[in-house]
Amino acid sequence: MEFLYSAIIILVTILLAVPLGRYVSKVFKGEKTLLDFFEPIEKLIFKVSGVNPLSEMDWKQNLKALLTINLVWFIWIMFVLLTQTWHPFWNPDNILSMEPTQAFNTAVSFVTNTNLQHYSGETGASYFTQLLALAFLQFVSAGTGIAALALLFKGLANKSTRNLGNFYYHLVRACTRILLPLSIVLAVVLLLNQTPMTFKGSETIVTLQGDTVSVARGPVAAMVAIKQLGTNGGGFFGPNSTHPFENPNGITNAAENAAILLIPIAMVFALGYYLNRKKLSYIIIAVMTAGYLMLLIPTIVQETGGNPKITQMGITQPQGSMEGKEAGFGPVLSALWSISTTVTSNGSVNSMHDSFTALSGAFQMMGMQLNAFYGGVGVGFINMFIFMIIAVFISGLMVGRTPEFLGKKIEVREVKIAILVALLHPLLILGGTALASHTWMITENPGEVLKWLNNPGFHGFSEMLYEFTSAAANNGSGFEGLGDNTPFWNISAGIAMLLGRYIPIIGPIMIAGLLSQKKYIPESAGTLKLDSGMFGVMLFAVILIVGALLFIPALVLGPVSEYLTI
């Protein structure tokens, strides 16, 4: 039953993504759409901010705009977090200002669309922070990714011109035309299913047992909608979508799970419509879906198989492994969510990833390490683009021509940028984990001094690996056994998030800028066509060998060893 249910969620999401992709392509191109009544709002925003949305910029100017406005947001969110004690309104529970390294981590986390939360929403952030800093960033950081993708599309479509369009134009419209309307729809669904939306502080209730309990609530529905749609993942409450107020029932679970995948998939269809190469988008969707299923199916198998330790005790587990899962969702829907949220760099959870069986942890991490099976909003395809450049280069040689990407030659500079970007992920993830392992090993009595790990064995290693993987992939989920609210983790994960966000945007936009200026070479029988099944196979092989292989030794030492020794 759950299998069918999962299959329906995936299928319906892909089907919904097709018209959405077509719509996104129109938005990018500035064509007429049904939502043109937003135009006055957009005009007002441009007028107030003094931006001429129609002035065309080259890749350098666009990147400068992107980075500058992101810096401004970072400063704003730092300010809000460090001054919570004095928030004038929307702080009924009198939440205090954040500790500086935690504030740094949180600010970076939300600017970079990661939403790695080293705090707990109900006790660490005021409603003022939640709405004006965090939820605001959930919109604009997602918008940044989408706008960056719009620049990339323009670069690919251009023939011998420099201009990639205007970043601000795309940023505003990504928010007003794509994220906002979809969020309203999802928020209404959530509201109809009893997700709270209130500015009143926690409510005190008396339970049946007679205990007095303080129940946290707040403007939840609005934030949950954008957290899912914008691949943010940062929940209103610490337990995220395992919390009954964030994800009350099966309907919200299905809607939120679909929302996680919807925009990333739609972006690839948008590519097909934008470049008028629909078959290319089908091939990419096929590669992404193959990768998604490659991780999802074994995870479902692992989770429904139950916990081997419990099996060894002679206890049957007809429901599968239920540790850390909601009784209502069960292992299949939890597995579905956990892989959906890790491949897309979303990071919201409806179950505790730390409690999954050992190998499932490896599949979740692999999803983030590759970060291109659907991927984050906008940045998902941008990551895939780097794999595509490498695949095009090698397969282009194999057909005996200087490699071409959609009619543009891939030469020294493009290869250089692509390989540098591809280097970043292993550097951050493996380098970061190595740093943490080393620190742990050289510290005397680390369990007492550092207090990160409750179980320093293979699982402890997985927890550290997961944290850096999640930070570098801008995912935001965690193996929550890790005590991560320490200066070491706040700062190191913060740096990983920053580099993991901006370098994979800067590199591809640079490549798009370079390709944009090149001469277009028409296709011939000797040209390698990217919209062929064979290129799909090549791309998938490159992702596995260049991407996945790098992380195998680390995964062997973590989840695989845990699995084998259990």
Next chain:
Amino acid sequence: MSKHPRVSKLFQKELVAEAFKHSFVKLNPAAMIKNPVMFVVELGTVIMLVMSFYLLAKPDAVQGSFGYNLAITMVLFITVLFANFAEALAEARGKAQAETLRRTRQETPANVLMPGGELKKVMSSELKKGDVFVTAAGEIIATDGEIIEGIATIDESAITGESAPVIREAGGDRSGVTGGTKVLTDFIKVQVTTEKGESFLDKMITLVEGAKRQKTPNEIALTILLSGFTLMFLIVTVTLEPFGRFANTPIAIASLISLFVCLIPTTIGGLLSAIGIAGMDRALRANIIAKSGRAVETAGDIDTLLLDKTGTITIGNRKATNFYNVNGMPDSDFIKYCVLSSIADETPEGKSILELAKKSNIEVNLSDHKDDTFIKFTAQTRMSGLDTKNGLSVRKGSIDTIRDLVQSGGKSIPVNMQKIVAEIASNGGTPLAVAVNGEAAGVIQLEDIIKTGIQERFERLRKMGVKTVMVTGDNPLTAKFIAGKAGVDDFIAEAKPEDKMNYIKTEQRSGKLVAMMGDGTNDAPALAQADVGVAMNSGTQAAKEAGNMVDLDNDPTKLIEVVEIGKQLLITRGALTTFSIANDVAKYFAIVPALFIASIPELQALNIMGLVSPQSAILSAVIFNAIIIPILIPLALKGVAYRPLGAESLLARNLLIYGLGGVIVPFAGIKLIDVLLTIFNLV
């Protein structure tokens, strides 16, 4: 792929000996650093060597025995040597090939014409650019140059292998002579066109010599990609050290370095420069002198090929096959007029008219026309003829020019003649018209014979995605007929030099790369404009300077071969890169369990090859990694077999052979080495 006679064996004794010597010379780190992948292997070897001797002094159970460490050191060292050997062998073969060409230009004395007019004997090595020397029948031409006076038959067999002598003469498009060739008849004055050491051949030799060789753009891009992979795997191995400590499994330096060397793309890294040199060498074997490696690479990208009809598509020149007399005069008179009007036509077509007339026993005694005016045929007038002093005026030329001539006298071409002209043209022949005293007299039919097998070659090119364009001076009707029959995609009829140029520019504007072949000074601008311009060695100096390749055989079909050489070069690089990276899968399965198995015995489950011990697993993997290089040397030097398939089938095929093969082969290879090591008790 080539039908050339000078294909030598891959491993010739003396070449191998020289390459062996050079593989040690190339160990010099300053030279190695040009190849980043192999440079880090050399660095790893040094570290292992230090480590081995350190262990001799201070044994350490974690690091393994001295013997084991030394064994790894040796295997790594041999890996570097194998890579150097591949490059050295490719160089040696290239140089040997160039040497055989150079041997033709031993020291030869030349009679240099001094300013005063007297002759002075100068050795060829001392000739300077601009010197003029004379060569008479029976003498060897001292160096490359251009004929400035005279005409001669020359035996070029020393260079081209073609025994039939050729005619070279001053002023025309066939004025170039090559040093080392022999003058058979007559006497020529030759001007030296290149400075000593700067001839095309000298340039070619630097292209195959490692030290001076410039990497081509595509090779640089690939080197960057491979360096990037190397860095990735450096991160993987370096971080494993703290990971191992965290998991209470200290990892030996030897294991880390072995893992690193196995994972980085040493196979392609070791063979990359050999592939490039071999590509140049293959061009040289086809008797093509490329002025840069880039030109050969670009050849593989060519979208459009401009081919001269004559010599490429049709055999030699058109020949006169029929006279059509329309005026009612006796046939013998008509043929005589045809002959008279063609005497001043030096083109092969003109000469063929005289030959055909001879068959009808009609010849003209030149002494009868001593005082008459002959009108020479030129490309501009496209007409030749004769004006006698007693008022007879005969003209022969293309239909258009004769029509203009006739019409200017107020007359017209008769209907029956127009019918004949149309019929000849639609059958692929070329009609020439003859006018006597301003009146149309008849038609001469010229016919082409299309080379056998040329359709298949064009089909092959079409599958590669290359568009073929036939360039001809024929009228559009004739051109269309021949184009259709030969199977070319497009044609330029009634081509003037600027038409070629315009066609190239139009193609380039739409993003296409164009190749052409040419010989005349007229062709020089187009040769320079084309992305690949192949000049014939017999062509003028201007043409040779403008193009980026020179064909010693003067064979117009060579362009097709050039395209294939270029493609083969890139395919070989791509295939070996894929193979090299695909190998990593098996190497992971060999080494990763071996690293941790001592403290995590359960990892035996990952040892799917069933390798005997961790040490034998690691040793087998590095040995496989080393010997795969020499095993692939023949492939690198000969190039991957090229098949004219569409891009997708070509990718499927190469992905299957080199990708899937690259995954499977090392599983078998490593297992086999492990078994051998165990049998001989080496681990």
